Amino acid sequence: xxxxxxxxxxxxxxxxxxxxxxxxxxxxxxxxxxxxxxxxxxxxxxxxxxxxxxxxxxxxxxxxxxxxxxxxxxxxxxxxxxxxxxxxxxxxxxxxxxxxxxxxxxxxxxxxxxxxxxxxxxxxxxxxxxxxxxxxxxxxxxxxxxxxxxxxxxxxxxxxxxxxxxxxxxxxxxxxxxxxxxxxxxxxxxxxxxxxxxxxxxxxxxxxxxxxxxxxxxxxxxxxxxxxxxxxxxxxxxxxxxxxx
Amino acid sequence: xxxxxxxxxxxxxxxxxxxxxxxxxxxxxxxxxxxxxxxxxxxxxxxxxxxxxxxxxxxxxxxxxxxxxxxxxxxxxxxxxxxxxxxxxxxxxxxxxxxxxxxxxxxxxxxxxxxxxxxxxxxxxxxxxxxxxxxxxxxxxxxxxxxxxxxxxxxxxxxxxxxxxxxxxxxxxxxxxxxxxxxxxxxxxxxxxxxxxxxxxxxxxxxxxxxxxxxxxxxxxxxxxxxxxxxxxxxxxxxxxxxxxxxxxxxxxxxxxxxxxxxxxxxxxxxxxxxxxxxxxxxxxxxxxxxxxxxxxxxxxxxxxxxxxxxxxxxxxxxxxxxxxxxxxxxxxxxxxxxxxxxxxxxxxxxxxxxxxxxxxxxxxxxxxxxxxxxxxxxxxxxxxxxxxxxxxxxxxxxxxxxxxxxxxxxxxxxxxxxxxxxxxxxxxxxxxxxxxxxxxxxxxxxxxxxxxxxxxxxxxxxxxxxxxxxxxxxxxxxxxxxxxxxxxxxxxxxxxxxxxxxxxxxxxxxxxxxxxxxxxxxxxxxxxxxxxxxxxxxxxxxxxxxxxxxxxxxxxxxxxxxxxxxxxxxxxxxxxxxxxxxxxxxxxxxxxxxxxxxxxxxxxxxxx
Numbered sequence: 058x059x060x061x062x063x064x065x066x067x068x069x070x071x072x073x074x075x076x077x078x079x080x081x082x083x084x085x086x087x088x089x090x091x092x093x094x095x096x097x098x099x100x101x102x103x104x105x106x107x108x109x110x111x112x113x114x115x116x117x118x119x120x121x122x123x124x125x126x127x128x129x130x131x132x133x134x135x136x137x138x139x140x141x142x143x144x145x146x147x148x149x150x151x152x153x154x155x156x157x158x159x160x161x162x163x164x165x166x167x168x169x170x171x172x173x174x175x176x177x178x179x180x181x182x183x184x185x186x187x188x189x190x191x192x193x194x195x196x197x198x199x200x201x202x203x204x205x206x207x208x209x210x211x212x213x214x215x216x217x218x219x220x221x222x223x224x225x226x227x228x229x230x231x232x233x234x235x236x237x238x239x240x241x242x243x244x245x246x247x248x249x250x251x252x253x254x255x256x257x258x259x260x261x262x263x264x265x266x267x268x269x270x271x272x273x274x275x276x277x278x279x280x281x282x283x284x285x286x287x288x289x290x291x292x293x294x295x296x297x298x299x300x301x302x
Numbered sequence: 303x304x305x306x307x308x309x310x311x312x313x314x315x316x317x318x319x320x321x322x323x324x325x326x327x328x329x330x331x332x333x334x335x336x337x338x339x340x341x342x343x344x345x346x347x348x349x350x351x352x353x354x355x356x357x358x359x360x361x362x363x364x365x366x367x368x369x370x371x372x373x374x375x376x377x378x379x380x381x382x383x384x385x386x387x388x389x390x391x392x393x394x395x396x397x398x399x400x401x402x403x404x405x406x407x408x409x410x411x412x413x414x415x416x417x418x419x420x421x422x423x424x425x426x427x428x429x430x431x432x433x434x435x436x437x438x439x440x441x442x443x444x445x446x447x448x449x450x451x452x453x454x455x456x457x458x459x460x461x462x463x464x465x466x467x468x469x470x471x472x473x474x475x476x477x478x479x480x481x482x483x484x485x486x487x488x489x490x491x492x493x494x495x496x497x498x499x500x501x502x503x504x505x506x507x508x509x510x511x512x513x514x515x516x517x518x519x520x521x522x523x524x525x526x527x528x529x530x531x532x533x534x535x536x537x538x539x540x541x542x543x544x545x546x547x548x549x550x551x552x553x554x555x556x557x558x559x560x561x562x563x564x565x566x567x568x569x570x571x572x573x574x575x576x577x578x579x580x581x582x583x584x585x586x587x588x589x590x591x592x593x594x595x596x597x598x599x600x601x602x603x604x605x606x607x608x609x610x611x612x613x614x615x616x617x618x619x620x621x622x623x624x625x626x627x628x629x630x631x632x633x634x635x636x637x638x639x640x641x642x643x644x645x646x647x648x649x650x651x652x653x654x655x656x657x658x659x660x661x662x663x664x665x666x667x668x669x670x671x672x673x674x675x676x677x678x679x680x681x682x683x684x685x686x687x688x689x690x691x692x693x694x695x696x697x698x699x700x701x702x703x704x705x706x707x708x709x710x711x712x713x714x715x716x717x718x719x720x721x722x723x724x725x726x727x728x729x730x731x732x733x734x735x736x737x738x739x740x741x742x743x744x745x746x747x748x749x750x751x752x753x754x755x756x757x758x759x760x761x762x763x764x765x766x767x768x769x770x771x772x773x774x775x776x777x778x779x780x781x782x783x784x785x786x787x788x789x790x791x792x793x794x795x796x797x798x799x800x801x802x803x804x805x806x807x808x809x810x811x812x813x814x815x816x817x818x819x820x821x822x823x824x825x826x827x828x829x830x831x832x833x834x835x836x837x838x839x840x841x842x843x844x845x846x847x848x849x850x851x852x853x854x855x856x857x858x859x860x861x862x863x864x865x866x867x868x869x870x871x872x873x874x875x876x877x878x879x880x881x882x883x884x885x886x887x888x889x890x891x892x893x894x895x896x897x898x899x900x901x902x903x904x905x906x907x908x909x910x911x
Contacts, residue, residue: 060789060814063807076721083719087712094708097683102701105622105691114883114891115688119628123684124677131676138719139669143662145721150658175484175577220576221478222588224653224728228794228807231725237655238477238588239571255807259728259796261471263478263485264397267799 063228069254069275070246073231075145083138149245165243168206170215173223173236173258176265180204185285189215191241198288202271204256206248207281213245224260227273235260248275339448341440342866346447347426348759351752353450354418355833361409362826367394368402369783373812373819375801397486399800400469401461404487407472408457408495411606412502415740417450418748419609420509420544424537426759427613428513430857430864431531433522433873438515446508449501456498460491468495471798473595476569476588480561483579493562496555503552506544513541522856524875528633529895531855531879532626535633536612539640543601543608546644551598554591561586592654596647604643606740608636610747611678614703616879617754618682620853621697622689623891625880628681635674635681642671652723661720668718675711679704690883690891695769696851699750702777706742710735713788728798731791737784749773749832756836757850761862762843765835772831779825783818790814852892854879859896874898 068074108114157163167189170181180203183189184196206212216225218236225244226233232246248254258269276284340346363382370379371394378384383392394402425443429436437443461467469487470479478484479492517538521530530538557568567584569591574582619626626632648656648664682704691697713735717723726732749772756764790811795802802808849858856873857864873896881893885907893899 063794076725080722083716091712101683101686105689108690114624114690116883118625124628124631127680132673135669135672139666142719142721221484222475233653233724235654238574240655242655261798264400267801
């Protein structure tokens with residue numbers, strides 16, 4: 058019976074770890090609140106059931122000080138939750154655009170362009186040593202339903218869709234982003250461990266929404282380069298060999 | 303009969319009082335005008351109630367079909383599957399699955415929850431609780447009911463279009479819903495769906511205008527705003543929400559219809575190729591639909607909740623025999639929920655690709671909307687605290703409302719926190735959350751309200767034992783169905799998947815899903831008890847007097863059921879609605895709003911304490 062986070066329960070990205078920490082933080086706050094309010098509710102009901110027939114009810118229209126207390130305390134807790142989360146969100150969606158500490162613009166190396174379509178993922182990589190161009194290049198490498206990324210550093214992909222809206226979702230990395238028609242959306246994440254992570258669509262995209270099954274393959278930087286070379290060789294292989302001498 | 307001029311209105315009332323017996327015979331109505339095209343708010347309320355109860359069974363059947371597929375993927379579904387999917391061997395095909403959940407949500411939201419609250423109870427209770435003889439605009443009121451039927455027919459007819467029913471989810475995000483080639487259900491079915499939605503909107507709007515006017519203009523003498531029951535406050539705030547939010551949805555709906563039929567491009571970017579069709583032209587934005595849709599549909603969440611909150615406050619005070627704790631904070635927090643409700647819609651779009659800076663502001667406003675909800679919960683507990691709790695079925699439903707609302711409210715915080723939402727967005731976690739709020743809270747509140755106001759509707763009581771059995775079965779079935787959905791969500795199971803077990807990391811969730819489906823069937827069957835109890839009691843329940851619960855509201859001064867024009871004596875209001883257990887109430891433990899207590903008696907009671 059494993060009804061918790063997928064796999065062994067760990068997130069395989071730095072940001073995923075932070076998301077899990079925040080999840081557990083909220084879980085603790087929420088559980089304490091739930092137990093507290095439920096206990097109060099249960100106790101009030103128990104007292105209300107046990108009240109004697111000659112006993113008078115507590116004739117009260119409310120209490121100003123209680124209202125003040127249970128306005129201020131929850132708002133402090135809620136504000137804490139809200140503000141505490143901001144930084145992780147900024148890291149996920151905004152800091153990639155920010156400038157470096159010395160003021161120079163941040164250099165973003167895009168690993169691949171991921172294009173969702175009904176009902177598969179098409180992925181386009183630049184050839185080794187070249188940057189990804191917005192338009193397809195002759196030496197680009199293509200794969201379907203298999204996204205290879207290097208481990209060890211931040212990976213940026215460009216997310217697009219050919220047709221309707223989809224969403225890029227890698228549960229083990231805790232990454233999700235909608236692919237919106239007409240938009241190119243940068244998504245950055247890292248994979249802390251090499252391995253295969255399941256990748257799926259999380260936004261209703263038609264009858265085959267459930268079958269956009271794909272795999273994110275995280276490899277060490279060297280393996281990634283080697284894979285790209287091999288994929289490129291396979292892709293451009295036309296079967297021609299020099300005659301044996 | 304109703305009028306905006308209070309003086310004439312009062313004269314009219316006096317007339318009723320004098321001739322109350324001869325009146326019925328003098329104006330004997332035909333069957334059609336009494337039961338079908340009735341302008342009497344009580345009959346319209348009952349029409350809404352019975353219609354929504356049947357629609358609840360329809361929506362429930364659709365949900366059970368969805369659950370069947372999740373428990374026994376691709377297996378023949380007995381009875382229902384044979385009837386509907388006979389051509390596929392009784393098997394639910396993946397496109398039929400998308401139609402099922404789309405229509406389950408559509409039916410439950412637009413034909414059950416919104417009309418049962420505002421339509422059924424709003425109509426029935428507003429004039430009775432404020433002491434008016436009818437709504438301000440009775441004909442408009444009648445139309446608001448009859449505009450539901452084109453919607454029902456359009457939604458129903460959409461299933462018979464080429465390709466089947468609408469299949470883009472109840473949110474109908476473009477381009478899936480917009481381009482005909484995108485899905486089998488995006489043909490004419492989607493157009494009918496959009497038109498149906500417009501009719502529901504028109505119906506709600508007519509109700510909303512009517513409720514606002516009635517509540518502002520037609521209160522009985524002495525019924526000041528802060529003497530109104532919380533039910534009326536909630537209906538008033540809901541009506542305001544509808545009036546401001548609905549036009550946006552209607553406009554968005556027309557924009558999409560025009561995109562589909564006239565070739566405009568509000569939501570269509572250029573160069574999109576769907577299913578090898580010709581590339582689209584135009585410079586539209588699909589995100590525009592999401593903004594417009596959620597600008598209505600987030601306030602609509604509160605339209606689906608606030609009236610239940612108000613009714614539960616009324617019922618809790620009555621069943622605990624003590625005043626509502628913090629009446630004014632209750633009113634202010636409802637107003638705060640309504641106000642904040644307009645600036646939180648972006649939390650549905652955290653990962654939609656909108657400007658990420660907006661995610662931050664929407665997160666703060668969304669988390670802060672938990673505050674008025676928390677205040678209301680504390681006040682409900684304060685209302686129960688120190689009371690004489692009557693553990694009848696009404697009270698049980700109300701306790702379930704509060705308790706399920708606590709769970710639903712708290713689980714909302716996970717989604718409101720943007721980073722956590724990245725992971726649980728569009729998983730079963732959100733499905734668990736909104737079912738806890740809409741079913742666990744609202745529908746339990748509605749079940750309680752049916753049991754509580756049934757005597758006023760039909761002059762008979764509903765069966766208490768059957769009510770309790772229905773409560774227990776529904777409560778157990780509900781929690782066993784929806785609580786595990788939190789676990790599914792954390793395990794990363796996305797919603798709207800016809801076959802999640804297609805993915806190895808979700809395979810182990812099948813047994814849990816089978817347990818949930820069994821619970822859902824139990825819960826579904828239990829609703830027949832409610833229907834049976836309802837219709838049996840309508841004719842054979844024990845008769846009751848004007849005030850079977852010993853409640854304070856004006857509706858309980860009218861006969862059960864109230865005749866045309868409601869009150870035989872013009873009510874004059876002297877107190878707020880929650881003076882239960884008041885020291886000045888004499889030997890009974892309630893003090894009706896119309897009961898005048900002379901000053902000397904009040905002073906004596908004060909000195910005594």
